[in-house]
Amino acid sequence: xxxxxxxxxxxxxxxxxxxxxxxxxxxxxxxxxxxxxxxxxxxxxxxxxxxxxxxxxxxxxxxxxxxxxxxxxxxxxxxxxxxxxxxxxxxxxxxxxxxxxxxxxxxxxxxxxxxxxxxxxxxxxxxxxxxxxxxxxxxxxxxxxxxxxxxxxxxxxxxxxxxxxxxxxxxxxxxxxxxxxxxxxxxxxxxxxxxxxxxxxxxxxxxxxxxxxxxxxxxxxxxxxxxxxxxxxxxxxxxxxxxxxxxxxxxxxxxxxxxxxxxxxxxxxxxxxxxxxxxxxxxxxxxxxxxxxxxxxxxxxxxxxxxxxxxxxxxxxxxxxxxxxxxxxxxxxxxxxxxxxxxxxxxxxxxxxxxxxxxxxxxxxxxxxxx
Amino acid sequence: xxxxxxxxxxxxxxxxxxxxxxxxxxxxxxxxxxxxxxxxxxxxxxxxxxxxxxxxxxxxxxxxxxxxxxxxxxxxxxxxxxxxxxxxxxxxxxxxxxxxxxxxxxxxxxxxxxxxxxxxxxxxxxxxxxxxxxxxxxxxxxxxxxxxxxxxxxxxxxxxxxxxxxxxxxxxxxxxxxxxxxxxxxxxxxxxxxxxxxxxxxxxxxxxxxxxxxxxxxxxxxxxxxxxxxxxxxxxxxxxxxxxxxxxxxxxxxxxxxxxxxxxxxxxxxxxxxxxxxxxxxxxxxxxxxxxxxxxxxxxxxxxxxxxxxxxxxxx
Numbered sequence: 001x002x003x004x005x006x007x008x009x010x011x012x013x014x015x016x017x018x019x020x021x022x023x024x025x026x027x028x029x030x031x032x033x034x035x036x037x038x039x040x041x042x043x044x045x046x047x048x049x050x051x052x053x054x055x056x057x058x059x060x061x062x063x064x065x066x067x068x069x070x071x072x073x074x075x076x077x078x079x080x081x082x083x084x085x086x087x088x089x090x091x092x093x094x095x096x097x098x099x100x101x102x103x104x105x106x107x108x109x110x111x112x113x114x115x116x117x118x119x120x121x122x123x124x125x126x127x128x129x130x131x132x133x134x135x136x137x138x139x140x141x142x143x144x145x146x147x148x149x150x151x152x153x154x155x156x157x158x159x160x161x162x163x164x165x166x167x168x169x170x171x172x173x174x175x176x177x178x179x180x181x182x183x184x185x186x187x188x189x190x191x192x193x194x195x196x197x198x199x200x201x202x203x204x205x206x207x208x209x210x211x212x213x214x215x216x217x218x219x220x221x222x223x224x225x226x227x228x229x230x231x232x233x234x235x236x237x238x239x240x241x242x243x244x245x246x247x248x249x250x251x252x253x254x255x256x257x258x259x260x261x262x263x264x265x266x267x268x269x270x271x272x273x274x275x276x277x278x279x280x281x282x283x284x285x286x287x288x289x290x291x292x293x294x295x296x297x298x299x300x301x302x303x304x305x306x307x308x309x310x311x312x313x314x315x316x317x318x319x320x321x322x323x324x325x326x327x328x329x330x331x332x333x334x335x336x337x338x339x340x341x342x343x344x345x346x347x348x349x350x351x352x353x354x355x356x357x358x359x360x361x362x363x364x365x366x367x368x369x370x371x
Numbered sequence: 372x373x374x375x376x377x378x379x380x381x382x383x384x385x386x387x388x389x390x391x392x393x394x395x396x397x398x399x400x401x402x403x404x405x406x407x408x409x410x411x412x413x414x415x416x417x418x419x420x421x422x423x424x425x426x427x428x429x430x431x432x433x434x435x436x437x438x439x440x441x442x443x444x445x446x447x448x449x450x451x452x453x454x455x456x457x458x459x460x461x462x463x464x465x466x467x468x469x470x471x472x473x474x475x476x477x478x479x480x481x482x483x484x485x486x487x488x489x490x491x492x493x494x495x496x497x498x499x500x501x502x503x504x505x506x507x508x509x510x511x512x513x514x515x516x517x518x519x520x521x522x523x524x525x526x527x528x529x530x531x532x533x534x535x536x537x538x539x540x541x542x543x544x545x546x547x548x549x550x551x552x553x554x555x556x557x558x559x560x561x562x563x564x565x566x567x568x569x570x571x572x573x574x575x576x577x578x579x580x581x582x583x584x585x586x587x588x589x590x591x592x593x594x595x596x597x598x599x600x601x602x603x604x605x606x607x608x609x610x611x612x613x614x615x616x617x618x619x620x621x622x623x624x625x626x627x628x629x630x631x632x633x634x635x636x637x638x639x640x641x642x643x644x645x646x647x648x649x650x651x652x653x654x655x656x657x658x659x660x661x662x663x664x665x666x667x668x669x670x671x672x673x674x675x676x677x678x679x680x681x682x683x684x685x686x687x
Contacts, residue, residue: 043509044609080509173656197656201615203605206387207650207658213383214376214651227511231607238520240530261513261607 038104043080051298094121108132147352153183165219172224181223230261392643397597401590417617423598467591628679
């Protein structure tokens, strides 16, 4: 047995070594360069993921239809938005000699875990929706088209303050949820009357509701994603003492699936996102999207499209190696769908927007631009 | 740390704790019954529970409920609840029997070590979770609201709603029936005999394989009933729903003394209440930390658990 284990260890080591050597073999790509999408295509977070992936597909298809010199292939890795899955899948991308860039990751946790791997393989990454501040300046190969939670957090706190609320803060212990909650707490200051933390995947919010009730809060901020948020808001609405509290949450909750799971309880939720309302900013593209995929776009469909568009512009400009494309991204100024995208040296966009949304009559509704 | 919540909201926490404890107990009994006859921790039992929740979901889907908001009239709810509760109990029970035949029986017949069975249990658990991940698209599946959650009456700080009454009373009835089965039927006698001494019970003419199958059937059915209560109370499920509740139920069984039915019951309610209190005072994320500290402490002082009697013989 012992012998077997040491044999296994040695072979694992050999595999590991050969894996780390692989990226230099990039030049050996015989087909077209490929842009990967990293995100959840299955699992509880797939709604957001599919909406983003389709945005990337739309951008690539439109690009290929314009008869470019170099055609681009769409590929994807399905991380289920988990930081446990993303490093190994990112390694797959690094090893794919034709992989030239990545649109992703979709959520902060999976992105934080995957970026070092991409950096090792020198793969340029443009995230359409990862907002955790820890990603700022994380790597010379990481960029994003959305502002970080250092913008979103204060915007959310400002909503709570303007509602003259006593605020109770709950987070889901993920890098995104906990990170955003910490910023909200710091900015909201004195109006915070209590906090609690749950775990991703929990269904039992009864004790949290009791705490909200005991704190006499008039508003609750939830830092986390829509599957748990839907269960939480139901639990709050079912308790007569917390029935009327205002519910405030960030972009992780802003998804069609939230409305589906929470139903009428979702109505009136105060939501923010660094994403643009596609139907207002790019109505023609939104219609094209609907026609092509037979579904309505989601939050971040536009951002995913834009992220892919930026990479495609680079390829169009003749940057067909990973390194050349990455250098180009550092200097590029790309105009697309009414916004100008350029990246600062930290990887964050120069042009940051923050929007407020709500749920009305079972629909996601854009309220106003906050910054 | 805010202890005042224990005073101001004592009853609301207690009622919720009892509801959670009742659901955990129904799962916990499956662990303890199987351990009693086989000396095996059936780690796939949490997935038997999951299969129960999926069955409830599918049965309700058949009726075309697409998650509307208005609760049903009582008679309609009662008949539907009986329908999906009994179906879940049946499906879970049969699934548990199949699990025993596929994953454990052959190993037992060949005289494999208990460790092999344990690994087989863990393997079966992973297998079932992954299969259901694929089948359900790994999504949260939403169960429609079938019974009003408006409080019927208020007891101190606690709002008592129909779903809580249903879980508490329903679980009470199931425990009573189980008690009758274990203590007053031939099957119960057989289960107790095999638990006490397998070899002697064979010599006394007990068909051990049949008793084991029945035990899995019983444990699975209990988990199935628990899953129906779970669906009414929490209104959601997913492929890995069994994980958290399985850990709670297993812990409760060990706390009470695994192999001991009464121990599993007391352990579950103690755990449910305790977790509710600690999460209110210290924060939700502390509840498992404190729970496991208590568990370790109880086992240090009394290795057989609070009511344990069968663990002693079970040293592997």
